[in-house]
Each structure stands twice: as structure tokens, then as C-alpha cells.
Amino acid sequence: MAIRKIRISTDEVLRKKSKEVKEINDSIIELLEDMADTMYDANGVGLAAPQVGVLRRVVTIDIGEGLIELINPEIIETDGEQCGEEGCLSVPGKVADVKRPLYCKVKALDRDGNEIIVEGKNLMARALCHEIDHLEGILYIDKTEGELEDC
Numbered sequence: 001m002a003i004r005k006i007r008i009s010t011d012e013v014l015r016k017k018s019k020e021v022k023e024i025n026d027s028i029i030e031l032l033e034d035m036a037d038t039m040y041d042a043n044g045v046g047l048a049a050p051q052v053g054v055l056r057r058v059v060t061i062d063i064g065e066g067l068i069e070l071i072n073p074e075i076i077e078t079d080g081e082q083c084g085e086e087g088c089l090s091v092p093g094k095v096a097d098v099k100r101p102l103y104c105k106v107k108a109l110d111r112d113g114n115e116i117i118v119e120g121k122n123l124m125a126r127a128l129c130h131e132i133d134h135l136e137g138i139l140y141i142d143k144t145e146g147e148l149e150d151c
Contacts, residue, residue, distance in 0.1 A: 001033045003041050004052040009091045009139060011053075018048075018055045018135040021071050024113050028058065032069050032111055035060045044089045046127045048134030051090050059108075059131040063123050070108035070118065073132050077105035082122065086130065086140045096144035104128045 007014055021028055031054060039047040039060050049058040059070040080102030087095040104125035106118045120128055130140055141148060 001030075001037050004034050004038045006038065006042060006047075006051055006089050007053055009088075009141065011090075013053050013055065014050055014090055014134070014139060015137045016050065016055055017137050018050055018057045021056050021058060021109075024071060024109065024111060028056070028071065029111055031056065031058055032060065032071075036062075036067055036069070039089075042089050045123070046131040047089065048131045050134050050137075057135050059135070061124075061127045061131060063127055065124075068118060069111055070106065070116075070131075071110070073106050073108035073118075073128070073135070075104060075129070075132055076107050076117075077103075078125075078129075079103040082126070083145060084126065086126065088130070088140050090134075091139065091141055091148075093150060094141075094148040095150075096141065096148045097146055098126075098130075098140050098143050099145060100126045100129050106132070 046061040061068045078101035082102045086098040
């Protein structure tokens with residue numbers, strides 16, 4: 001397990017679409033572990049593989065309720081709307097208001113290859129949508145409701 005370098009918004013890897021994980025092997029498990037270590041070290045609530053320079057559909061999230069690892073996550077349902085302040089480890093020192101669903105349901109694989117369903121409201125819904133956007137090459141600054149502010 002290691003702390004990886006977090007790419008910042010000017011890095012073009014963050015604007016590329018991530019590839020599906022076809023096989024969960026030792027390198028994917030190592031990536032999950034390194035991403036969790038990196039996320040915790042940076043005091044983040046989520047991290048997507050492109051943020052550490054890896055174009056694979058892998059996400060880690062912990063909003064304070066325990067680590068969630070998602071491989072090939074796909075949003076299958078959303079409901080409602082919330083607008084709130086959002087930041088990103090790849091856009092250090094900045095925040096802005098972003099509209100997101102109030103509820104989000106995601107289908108993914110866990111590290112053992114089992115299909116899982118993760119549902120979230122409020123912050124969890126925001127984190128799921130934010131991290132899955134990263135896998136599509138989308139940053140929250142593309143969706144802001146106003147100007148970026150220093151935090």
C-alpha cells in the first residue's frame with residue numbers, strides 16, 4: 001500500500017474516459033488499497049482512479065461510514081435534487097455550488113467480483129455522482145452554479 005500522487009485539474013488524464021475493468025487481479029486490488037490510503041492521507045471523502053493517473057473504472061468513497069470500493073460503477077437510478085458546496089482533491093483549495101441528485105443508486109463490483117448495489121442520499125449521493133463523473137472525464141468545475149471560491 002502506498003500514497004499516490006493526486007493529479008490536479010490541469011492534468012489531461014482527468015479529461016479522459018476510463019476503461020472498464022475486465023479482470024480483478026492483484027494490480028486492481030493494489031490500486032484499491034493505494035487509492036484508499038491516498039484518499040485518507042489527503043482527508044478526502046472520495047477518489048477515482050484517474051485522479052491517481054490510472055484510467056480504470058475504480059472508485060473509493062468514505063463519507064465517515066466506512067470504506068466503499070466500487071469497480072465499474074454505473075448509476076442506475078437517481079431522484080430529487082440538491083445544490084451544495086463541493087470540492088475536489090484534484091482542484092485543491094477551491095469549492096463551488098453544484099447541483100446533484102438527492103438520491104443515487106449505483107451498481108458495481110466489489111473487490112471479489114460480486115455485484116453490489118450502493119444507495120445514498122445527501123452527501124453519499126453527491127460523492128457517488130462526483131466520483132463516477134471522474135470516470136467520464138468530467139470535473140465538478142464543469143457543473144458549477146457560480147464561481148469557484150477559496151476554501
